[in-house]
Amino acid sequence: MSSSEDQLNQHVPQHVAIIMDGNGRWAKAQGLSRLEGHKQGAKRLRDVIQWALDAGIKQVSLYGFSTENWKRPKLEVAGLMTLLATILPLEISRMQDKDVRFLTLGDTSKFPWLARKALEKAKNATAKNTTMDLILCLNYGGQQEIVDGVRRFCLSWDEAEDKAKTLAELSPEILYSFMQRDGVLPVDLLIRTGGEKRISNFHLWDAAYAELYFSDTNWPAYSRDDLTQALDDYASRERRFGKTSEQVQIEEKVIPEEKSA
Ligand code: FPP
Numbered sequence: 207m208s209s210s211e212d213q214l215n216q217h218v219p220q221h222v223a224i225i226m227d228g229n230g231r232w233a234k235a236q237g238l239s240r241l242e243g244h245k246q247g248a249k250r251l252r253d254v255i256q257w258a259l260d261a262g263i264k265q266v267s268l269y270g271f272s273t274e275n276w277k278r279p280k281l282e283v284a285g286l287m288t289l290l291a292t293i294l295p296l297e298i299s300r301m302q303d304k305d306v307r308f309l310t311l312g313d314t315s316k317f318p319w320l321a322r323k324a325l326e327k328a329k330n331a332t333a334k335n336t337t338m339d340l341i342l343c344l345n346y347g348g349q350q351e352i353v354d355g356v357r358r359f360c361l362s363w364d365e366a367e368d369k370a371k372t373l374a375e376l377s378p379e380i381l382y383s384f385m386q387r388d389g390v391l392p393v394d395l396l397i398r399t400g401g402e403k404r405i406s407n408f409h410l411w412d413a414a415y416a417e418l419y420f421s422d423t424n425w426p427a428y429s430r431d432d433l434t435q436a437l438d439d440y441a442s443r444e445r446r447f448g449k450t451s452e453q454v455q456i457e458e459k460v461i462p463e464e465k466s467a
Pocket of ligand 1: 226227228229230231232244245247248251269270271272275286287289290342400425
């Protein structure tokens with residue numbers, strides 16, 4: 207790879223997280239049921255895999271069902287579960303062809319049996335794929351994820367010989383190791399569709415330094431052009447991670463030169 211290609215790739219986010227919002231509003235505008243909106247949304251979910259692969263993205267995580275979504279009408283929740291159990295098995299062969307690994311985040315233990323079975327099957331079948339990870343976040347909540355990590359840390363602390371030292375040494379890195387989410391990269395770009403400007407309890411930890419992008423397009427109408435716009439916007443931003451702009455510019459000059467040496 208030439209150094210100019212290398213520089214270009216630094217501007218492609220490795221992990222893109224998407225809040226797929228606006229299914230209900232899209233459906234209402236078309237005179238359709240909310241469930242029809244989710245069905246169309248599921249089709250965009252399928253498209254986004256291809257668009258992300260084409261863009262060279264390594265991980266895409268999608269907010270499919272939040273810990274708060276149980277509060278929706280029972281019929282809508284049941285419809286989402288059925289949709290999941292129906293569409294996922296149909297996607298396995300395509301994920302295999304494209305070398306996509308399917309993962310989940312969140313506690314799906316209370317999902318209906320058929321949905322759990324479909325999730326297990328998709329995860330097992332694609333476990334060895336390496337080109338891109340598709341992470342479906344289901345019964346997922348960023349706060350819950352941190353609470354689960356704290357709980358596991360406390361259990362280990364209880365058994366620690368030097369409790370004071372263990373507590374004094376607790377750091378973000380150590381707590382993260384208790385969050386049990388091997389292989390999930392920090393979120394580089396967080397996109398929310400549907401016009402709202404909220405994070406809604408998604409990736410509270412991993413999105414600490416994510417670039418945020420809000421699109422007015424409702425998720426069922428989301429297009430390749432919409433994603434390209436978000437990626438172009440991302441590529442134009444300077445990511446400073448707490449440093450000054452001058453420091454970042456010096457590093458950007460030095461690193462490609464070191465790589466090409
Ligand atoms: C938010 O739109 C969308 C969801 C809560 C569900 C997302 C689900 C899919 C894209 C379909 C695939 C299904 C699963 C379970 C992965 P909204 O309903 O809040 O839209 P609104 O804000 O316009 O009402």
